[in-house]
Amino acid sequence: MNPPATKYLITHLRHVDIAMPELDTQLAFYRDLWGLTEVASDSGIHFLAAEGSPEQYVVRLRKDPMKRLDLVSFGAATPADVDLLSSQLVRDGVRLVHEPRVLDTAGGGYGVRFFDIDGRVVEVSADVAVRAHRVIEERESIPVRLSHVVLNSPSPEATVAWYGRHLQFRLSDTLHLPGRGDFMWFLRCNPQHHSVAIARGPHVALHHISFEMRGIDEYLRGTGRMLRNDIEKIWGPGRHKAGDNTFSYFLDKAGNTVEYTTELENVDEDTWHPSVMHMSDPAVTDQWGTANPVNEFVAAKSFNDPDKGLFVAPPV
Template identity: 70%
Template sequence: MTDRLITHLRHLDIAVPDHAKQVQFYTDLWGLTPIAEDSGITFLAAEGSPEQYVVRLREAEEKRLDLIAFGAADEASVDALAQRLAGDGVQLVSEPGALQTPGGGYGFRFFDVDGRTVEISCDVAVRRHRRVEEQEAIPVKLSHVVINSPSPQRTRAFYEKHLAFALSDTLFHPKMGEAMYFMRCNPQHHSLAIARGPHVSLHHASFEMRGIDEYMRGTGRLLRHDVKKVWGPGRHLAGNNTFSYFLDPHGNTVEYTTELEQLDEDTWHPHLYDFTQPEVSDQWGTANPMDEFVAAESFNDPDRGVFVAPPV
């Protein structure tokens, strides 16, 4: 798209009451690497990713989603997006300027239509990363983020209009209607998805593994440590990616995945998938059945950070 100025997903920032417990989970069990720490804030990188960090954990009295960060190509793109958003009446949290987070860079923040804080940045220093080896069951990168919205059509329209995200596929239920929109900002099937939920919250964050073997080894490690499994292992139809969903210590859903589809954007036409059909949810038929109880696990707690910018 000629007006698409966002290039990719950078990181997800969350706040939790028990910071130490959360850090231990994401490092010792999930497989991320701490790269910086400062007064109750920890920045975690994925070994295979050039991003300075893919998760930021912040200690706070209440659990919340601090922000979702996306990359842009250059300062001109960042400035153009900020100007476009402000001109359309979107509330900016900060004006474009130098970032004080690891890797520096240039960026700004704003509230989306549901009140989430979103950051757009460029010129962040590339982290010295490495090839994840065979049988090494740690995340290569942050794959995608899924958010809950009580008005998913409105949220989808916001990201299409203001950030030029494109629809890849839609899940629907014959009685409940459209339930999830898979949105892309590059040829990856989705970097963001919007789920119908009872309140604004994080649905899940997904991390890409090296391959099927590493994905299954990671899944097995979490099962052996009695981490609560929500759903999986299996393979979705939309995106054609594998999935194993677990709950972190504060009830956020996190996913191991691999082989997410890369699209030819010039020829792709979105599908409308009925997720009551078993093969839509899981082509393999190996996951526990998707039902209302499994779905409710990822509703999460109502986000306390709506229209309130994080302090850092």
């Protein structure tokens, strides 16, 4: 008899919440240029949805004197799974922000919040109301959904181990920098190659937030719209080897890196074996050879500013 399949409690990435002093220009960027839809606002907090996604929102913007990552939110299948995860976290000594409870936010739901090993706030929720969404049309260059989030850590091996132990994330692939060792770890919570990646950086910070487009044409049209509006490009357009996805990276108005992507690989979890990809091979960073070289400028922008909100829960 085969052993029972492992039950994974995390199902998917829901939303990424960021705070910044310059809220008005940040809101205008995500709503009017990047292509998200404002669905709710309350006392200086704005909720932005992707038109093709059933999630109530994929980005939350909050005005704050400090620039920070407020939280990263993941889905669970049921409230019972949220309770089970919470009990496991408490058993293992993970510090909760709050115990499982009804969430007072767009879409409601039932969730728990806690700090990860680096001091970020993580939320896991279930029973969030599904948003009415639609099929993104051909040539419509707006995000279909949130794709993934990448986080910087000065001790990435420990961070990767923490996400594996406590949230059951599985390693898909690793990037290796010659002379500097392993550099980025791609972690999945479902068949998508990665919903989270952990990058080696000089401090804890947000590396980038990635948004899935309908296809190659829509991805390039969105990239072109950013360029025509003089949004600072960091890297791209190109196509990574890890995940086999396209990439164009830009800076939002608070200096966070955001990405348009498409065609992120799905893996067979029963047969997939992680590999180490060496960045000395130019095809690893960009299979097409169309992107600007990875240099100190790209690295510095990706490091972002040190997160000022570590081990401090956002007010909402």
